[in-house]
Amino acid sequence: MQAVSKKVLDRARELMRDGTVSRVAGWKAGEFFYDCEPALFETEESLKDLVYNRFCAANLSKFLITNDIASVADRGRTLVLLKPCDTYSFNQLLTEHRLSRDNVYILGVGCEGMCDVDRIRALGIKGITGVDESEDGKKLTVRTLYGDGEIDVDGVLVNKCETCKGKAHKIFDELISDNEEEGPRGDRFECVRELESMAPAERFAFWQKELSKCIRCNACRNACPACSCRKCVFDNNASGIASKANTDSFEEKLFHIIRAFHVAGRCTDCGECSRVCPQGIPLHLFNRKYIKDINEFYGEFAAGEEAGQRGPLISFEAGDREPNSVSDKGGD
Amino acid sequence: MTDTCNVNVQCSGSCVPGMAKDMLLPQLAVVTAIRTDTPDVKTFRVESVSGQPLFDHMPGQCAMLTLPGYGEAMFSITSSPTQGEYKEFSIKRCGQLTDALHQMEVGQQIGIRGPYGKPFPVDTEFKGKNLLFIAGGIGLAPLHSVIEFVRAHRSDYGHVNILYGSRSAADLVDLGHIQSDWMTEKDTDVYLTIDRPQEGWDGHVGFVPSYLKELAFGPDCTAIICGPPIMIKFVLQALIEMGFDKKQVYTTLELKMKCGIGKCGRCNIGSKFVCKDGPVFRCDEIDELPNEY
């Protein structure tokens, strides 16, 4: 990862210097080595803080629209660093006319999988103060207040990276990557099949346990690139469901299920929802279930594969399955 | 504030003996009269169901009204404590809850809790002073209480000038009462203005700040202003030009409130809570606060 990283930082500086772009949307070194935050760099000097490393999991596509960066043409173009999976979200936002392509210059950045500090902690490692990556990118040396240790990168990947969709960028102006050809990692629908194989009561208990941890902080929604509504129904006091807290066990499910249905067909499986959840709820499982169903009902479809595509849920063909096929499939 | 529940509230059997009465609990009240003041302002008279007084208040204080199914909102008490046991609220229709309030009929029961906030210093700083009231539109509501209080204790105060403006003649709140009572009150001058000329209006036409400059009151009085934020801003500018010190000028502010007791955390301007430290502020105090209201 280090080789790509250095090239990315150098290229970002060049593009800023030669005037191709007026600002850079990237990641900034945080308080610790692992909490790189999305950031907008407005000057060449500020780019000294730009980083690209194993802890840059945040998807910058949503960042472009929450900050209206890509809608302001007269301020010049914005360079955005996109990992392969981030490009799907970008395309989807283009499809939904939430971004202006001309205002953005995309530097596709190669990715070998991002690491999740919570998974490092889950190994029982506490007081982490630093990390060094081995030359081959397979090991991490973790330095802590209580001694050092070595761990496998593979064991601490961010959830979404464990079943990476592949290292190919779907949209870019320029590319810095040395593994563009690498295919998917693992089977991302295996977890869905596991859920499907559960008895209804068991599946209900699984979700009950997970969703009852929800604190209704809205991090999943606010980080989700598919959640791009100007005003969310859950923020609309007139909707009758803007309660701010889960007042009962029905409501905690209501929020997540409605949200998952609303992004069905548009969700690119970028995994931000699960990554940002402070309670570690595997929210991506909802989305994957719907993606798998859509694939089975209407044929393979990947939202964000290309800009401008018509998703199966918003187009009609005479041979489409009838709605009751959903309940049939759901079993009892 | 945490005295034991004396059941002003009509409990539905679930009241717990010895339970402390929380500030967040409303009392039961009934709407006993409704007056339509303007196309979008109505004044509601509210009294307790039990016949006991609801609570004592001072001019400038507010109360939280509950409308079943719509929740609560804070309103300035328009009536003066000198006017009787009832509380009046002049309310402009401008959102969900106020829309619903305007649908109320006489006899409707509602919830009320209060009083909240710091009142105008009618017993201290205002005493013996000449007073200049400047109001725009529904901004008359909080000043109405002060004006009526002053009328009831007329000898405690000096000369009173009232400058009141609105969009049109029809938008002047409680115009009949102003003409019959305020304009005939001794040592009191009332100046009315509307934004644009209209048929049948032979009074002044123009915005409140410019009329204020025309009237050229001397700074030997205490000014009390309330109206839309933009009006307050220009009136304050005008007063400064006319030689007023900000210490002579009072206003009342409004921000979103939920608790009314400085705990829910949303109506703060800097370290001050509008519900507790306000809503009445002296203008030199406002200068020390961040511009976030």
Added chain:
Amino acid sequence: MAVNGSVKKIRMSDLDRFFSALSLTQKVYLPVEKAGQYDYAPWEPGVSYDPEELHTVKSAKGLFFPQSEDLIKYRREGLSLAIGPVAPEDEEFVVFGVRACDVKGFEVLDRVFLTDPVDTYYKARRDHGTVISVMCPKPEETCFCGTFGIEAEAPGGDVQCFITGEDMLMEALTEKGEALLESVSGVGNTNGDGALLPAADETDLKAAEEVKEAHREIMKKLPLAGLTTEGFGKDADLLTLFDRPEWKELSATCLGCGTCTFVCPTCQCYDIREYDTGRDIRRFRVWDSCMYSDFTMMAHGSPRPEQFQRFRQRFMHKLKYYPDNYEGAFSCVGCGRCLKKCPSSLNIAKVMKKLGGADND
């Protein structure tokens, strides 16, 4: 720690018996794992205490100030209205395993809810709850309680506990704590060879002192050990701090979610909302977040229309407004939850470093 009757000890392996004995008369809340995350939940047979877990996701504040609680129920019939208050909680309970930072968090909430006018609901829970703190085992890199003058080696509460290997020492600090320990004094240990809570002896106390000393050494090495409150607090100039241009940059990537607020032990802002059940209308109070756009939204607009203003409000509240109102006390206890949980990795430490005293950088 003086040698007197008030310091007891218990075998770590006997803790279940302790919880079980207390549970006969009241609920005992402790950090419980659920689908990989720890939060406070009532003890029940089969639940065991994990001394290694540093922090629950949500702080313990929810036991005194629940995320959602009913205030009144009311019913409308024609024009009339029946209002029924909901009685405040009056059941005794114990909360076990609270860290020093969270104990101080209760004090932050106390200043708001227990000053006149007192919040009846909060007070009822405070009156009926007994707090047992446990000194944190291994502070993490995100910890900075020392910045706010908190002594992690004296976690406080009604009873404070220290783990010395196989044993846990329990020191009652209040009458309530004393009474609680006394209430299980007649219970025997699991082995049946003595009391569950015998008095600690000199050796035990010495062991505790050693554990504390080792802890102090680690605290000194924490990456944020040098973070100070310089530049904030009662004496800082409000408008200068408010007008700092860095707020925009600091908040640029704020998603406007409520994660920081909801995991925070000191955030106490609330909303009051209503829910029509069809039979009656329930008015309930819920945690609210100043990070949300509707927090200050009124029919005619909001005084904080932009996210940077809402972000600024949260940190000004903790570092300036709260100290102004409560004799200089800060509304942050350095637990580090926001450092761990913010989806955009924004947090109070970054704010303090950027806007605070020169030593912070």
